[in-house]
Amino acid sequence: MTGFRRHLGVFGTFLKVGATTFGGMWAATDKLERDLVDRTGWLPKEELRASFVLATLIPAPRFLGLGGLVGFRVGGWLGSFLGALGLILPASLLVLAGAVLVGPELLAGPLEPMTRAVSIAIVGILFGNAYRQVRGEKGSRRHRQIGTALSVAIFASVVLGVPLVVSAVVGFVVGALLLRPEPKEGDR
Amino acid sequence: MTDDVGVVEIFLLMLFSALFSFGGGSGQIPLIQGRWVETGKLPPELFSFSLAITYLAPGPRAGFLAGVGYYLAGLPGAGAAMLGILVPTVLGAGAVNAALGRMQRILRRLKPSSGFVIAGLIAAAAWGTARPLDLLPVEMLAVAAVAVAVAWRDVEPLKLVLAALSLGLLWSLVAG
Incomplete structure (x- = not known):
């Protein structure tokens, strides 16, 4: 693929992601795996998953950081810029349209139930997505039980006030100690 | 301005x-x-x-x-x-x-647990979004219904957001 087409692909893919995902990066993990791993083949699954967490190390909003990081992997500095730009462009244009066309008194007043209904849907989508993530994991019964306990522990730690990055890092360390790659049939 | x-x-x-x-x-x-x-x-x-x-x-x-x-x-x-x-x-x-680039070995070690860690972080993000809303019991039921639709029925999140947007608009009109 030529550099131009590659960069255009990065911009187009993230523009589509930015225009069709609601609720932030965590609500879009399934969709991102489909687009960035299955459809384009830009990243292996485990690298994308690591990128979800590594994006928190970038001094930017997390979802934007992910766009910049994946864009960089695919197309260098320009790819990073185009990935992040494509991701944020739809939301920015919509906010701008709102700022130009709609008065603030409307959204904070009569249309407040609409904002609340969307927020409620986003919370449900996030919880549903968390369950799907656990259900989609392969492995023995014991592997899945330990993994599920790890998910619950991370969730509980954040609810109790532990910073997200700390919970993620500790979770990965504990996970690496408790969950080893399971041998395939041919390895036995 | x-x-x-x-x-x-x-x-x-x-x-x-x-x-x-x-x-x-x-x-x-x-x-x-x-x-x-x-x-x-x-x-x-x-x-x-x-x-x-x-x-x-x-x-x-x-x-x-x-x-x-x-x-x-x-x-x-x-x-x-x-x-x-x-x-x-x-x-x-x-x-x-x-x-x-220097972390490939570490990434391989993290692979078996990454999905579970991500799941915990997604649930934490849900909590972070829900907490300031002070949800009413009926709204908690709505959250559960959406979660079930996503988790078991594989409903596209965009459709759910559009449905919520329409319901919210209707609610706005009725309340207004």
């Missing part, structure tokens, strides 16, 4: 706010409040409006910065705000990517 704030100032504040965004947070919010809202350069209702509208918009919530930039300095202000947030994103992505 105010004449007191220029595009350079908007760009520099967004750039500076990156220092407060490690960990994936929105470090821009407190800085905007301190620099422009509390000094009267940006009316609080316009700031709140920019934030509120991102809940109806797709993609990253940082889209609200375009609104803030627009209210302060028109379309050039919106452009300066966007550029100010994109520059540290790209520089940070380059730095993290350089480290990623």
Whole structure:
């Protein structure tokens, strides 16, 4: 693929992601795996998953950081810029349209139930997505039980006030100690 | 729109706010409040409006910065705000990517647990979104119904958001 087409692909893919995902990066993990791993083949699954967490190390909003990081992997500095730009462009244009066309008194007043209904849907989508993530994991019964306990522990730690990055890092360390790659049939 | 704030100032504040965004947070919010809202350069209702509208918009919530930039300095202000947030994103992505190249062995060790860790973080994000809403019991039921639709029925999230948007609009009309 030529550099131009590659960069255009990065911009187009993230523009589509930015225009069709609601609720932030965590609500879009399934969709991102489909687009960035299955459809384009830009990243292996485990690298994308690591990128979800590594994006928190970038001094930017997390979802934007992910766009910049994946864009960089695919197309260098320009790819990073185009990935992040494509991701944020739809939301920015919509906010701008709102700022130009709609008065603030409307959204904070009569249309407040609409904002609340969307927020409620986003919370449900996030919880549903968390369950799907656990259900989609392969492995023995014991592997899945330990993994599920790890998910619950991370969730509980954040609810109790532990910073997200700390919970993620500790979770990965504990996970690496408790969950080893399971041998395939041919390895036995 | 105010004449007191220029595009350079908007760009520099967004750039500076990156220092407060490690960990994936929105470090821009407190800085905007301190620099422009509390000094009267940006009316609080316009700031709140920019934030509120991102809940109806797709993609990253940082889209609200375009609104803030627009209210302060028109379309050039919106452009300066966007550029100010994109520059540290790209520089940070380059730095993290350089480290990623040396982390392949570690990534292999993390692979078996990564899905479970991500699941915990997604659930934590759900909690973080739900907590300030102070949900009523009937709204908790709605959350559960949406979660079931996503988890077991594989319903496309976009359809659910559009359904919520329509219901909310109906609710607005009835209440209004």
